[in-house]
Amino acid sequence: MSTDEDAEDTSRAIMEATYRALCEHGYASLTMQDIADESGTSKSLLHYHYDTKEGLLTAFIEDFLDDFEERIETADDVPPDERLREFLDWFVSPLEDDRRAFHTAFLELRSQAPFNEGYRGQLKRSDELARNAIADIVEDGIDAGVFRADADPESVALLIFATMDGARVREVTLAEDGYADSVRDALSEYVIDDLLVEEAE
Amino acid sequence: MSTDEDAEDTSRAIMEATYRALCEHGYASLTMQDIADESGTSKSLLHYHYDTKEGLLTAFIEDFLDDFEERIETADDVPPDERLREFLDWFVSPLEDDRRAFHTAFLELRSQAPFNEGYRGQLKRSDELARNAIADIVEDGIDAGVFRADADPESVALLIFATMDGARVREVTLAEDGYADSVRDALSEYVIDDLLVEEAE
Numbered sequence: 001m002s003t004d005e006d007a008e009d010t011s012r013a014i015m016e017a018t019y020r021a022l023c024e025h026g027y028a029s030l031t032m033q034d035i036a037d038e039s040g041t042s043k044s045l046l047h048y049h050y051d052t053k054e055g056l057l058t059a060f061i062e063d064f065l066d067d068f069e070e071r072i073e074t075a076d077d078v079p080p081d082e083r084l085r086e087f088l089d090w091f092v093s094p095l096e097d098d099r100r101a102f103h104t105a106f107l108e109l110r111s112q113a114p115f116n117e118g119y120r121g122q123l124k125r126s127d128e129l130a131r132n133a134i135a136d137i138v139e140d141g142i143d144a145g146v147f148r149a150d151a152d153p154e155s156v157a158l159l160i161f162a163t164m165d166g167a168r169v170r171e172v173t174l175a176e177d178g179y180a181d182s183v184r185d186a187l188s189e190y191v192i193d194d195l196l197v198e199e200a201e
Numbered sequence: 202m203s204t205d206e207d208a209e210d211t212s213r214a215i216m217e218a219t220y221r222a223l224c225e226h227g228y229a230s231l232t233m234q235d236i237a238d239e240s241g242t243s244k245s246l247l248h249y250h251y252d253t254k255e256g257l258l259t260a261f262i263e264d265f266l267d268d269f270e271e272r273i274e275t276a277d278d279v280p281p282d283e284r285l286r287e288f289l290d291w292f293v294s295p296l297e298d299d300r301r302a303f304h305t306a307f308l309e310l311r312s313q314a315p316f317n318e319g320y321r322g323q324l325k326r327s328d329e330l331a332r333n334a335i336a337d338i339v340e341d342g343i344d345a346g347v348f349r350a351d352a353d354p355e356s357v358a359l360l361i362f363a364t365m366d367g368a369r370v371r372e373v374t375l376a377e378d379g380y381a382d383s384v385r386d387a388l389s390e391y392v393i394d395d396l397l398v399e400e401a402e
Contacts, residue, residue: 026316028229104315111312113374114305115227124375151391159387162380163360166367173314174325179363186360190352194395 011063013039014046018060023101027108032056057109058118065126072133080141084160084192087137091130091164092184095171103172131157138195147195156195163187212264214240215247219261224302228309233257258310259319266327273334281342285361285393288338292331292365293385296372304373332358339396348396357396364388 017039025034032053036043050056071090078086095103113119134157141147167183170176218240226235233254237244251257272291279287296304314320335358342348368384371377 028313108312110370110374111309112229114376120374120376127371127375155383155387156391158384159364159391162367162371162384163364164367165371166363166365168367169311169370170328170363170366173311173321174328175315175321182356183359183363186356190357190360190395191391194391 010041011049013041014049014056015060015063017041018056019102022105022109023098025105026101027057027105027112030105054116054118058116058122061109061119061122061126065122065129068126069129072129080137080144080146081192081196084134084137084141085188087134088160088164088184088187092167092180094181095168095177100172103168107169107172127161130161134160141195145197148197151195156191160187160191163191211242212250214242215250215257216261216264218242219257220303223306223310224299226306227302228258228306228313231306255317255319259317259323262310262320262323262327266323266330269327270330273330281338281345281347282393282397285335285338285342286389288335289361289365289385289388293368293381295382296369296378301373304369308370308373328362331362335361342396346398349398352396357392361388361392364392 014035018035021030021034021038024038025031030053032043032046035053035056036046039046046056050059093099109119110123113123131154135153138147138151138153138156142149142151142153163183164180164187167180170183171179215236219236222231222235222239225239226232231254233244233247236254236257237247240247247257251260294300310320311324314324332355336354339348339352339354339357343350343352343354364384365381365388368381371384372380
């Protein structure tokens, strides 16, 4: 195995350990030792790669977004309105066990973004990725005559993504299962349905 | 002045000091001493009234929501669609200076709600207050023939409030002025406009 592959494997193992450590310990009380314990490596090895916990977590979000970016590429043979609903379904799947723990920790991390430029940079990238993905689908839908021609793809994307995020934040902070699902259904009925070009009767 | 009035004054002074201390220090690093310094009283007096920082902050959110509840009572002579837009405008006024600092600290506090039952109880109350306020306006609008009769007030309220919240969270975490304003405009165009009963032409 080449040195590059070794480095890749180490980095992958650290990212996966970080995910598990965040789920188990939350963000605020997370230490480099917790992550070292999860990854089965030493704290000094972690510090060799990342100066601080914040630096490691910034790399973690970056890695997470790389995956997100890859998964965004959706099948183009699905009609745009269906693609939009699939995007929402994917983004708002139920928060069970680990995923709830992860989103809980991730909200703690996000709440520190106003104080941390590294986090903020990655969150801005995530915002742009998701909004562009939604805007692209809406644009395709307008081109295909499925969505109303007077809809503005960027405004619609801004609206939909803020709504999904608010739904998720409320589900996490209020500890209520299904909050985000209910909001997604309302979004589908009161926003997406209204974007559809009405069939002539 | 009666003892009750004294107690009321002390409590009011502590709540106002807590607001200022949150704006200045944020949530995570806030100490009882910071709040004592802002209120010009002693830390031991604070501890006489509140066992812990978390206890004091739970009382603070409660007090904050009492004010919110009072302010929700809107003028009934304004048409429902206008009342709904006024509610949004009030909720999404620009985050300048102190208000940005406060919302930044408040998001930190909210991110701790999954670990703190006192916070969570107050946040649930806030969620219900705001959603009921919106649902009441939508219901009035349906009764008045301004909003579509097939709109479900509770779904619409759930949708609108999650959207407003997501917009605010993104404005705070991305440190972008005007994010929430843009979402509010999109909400007005793609949700509220579509609730209106179309005028016969």
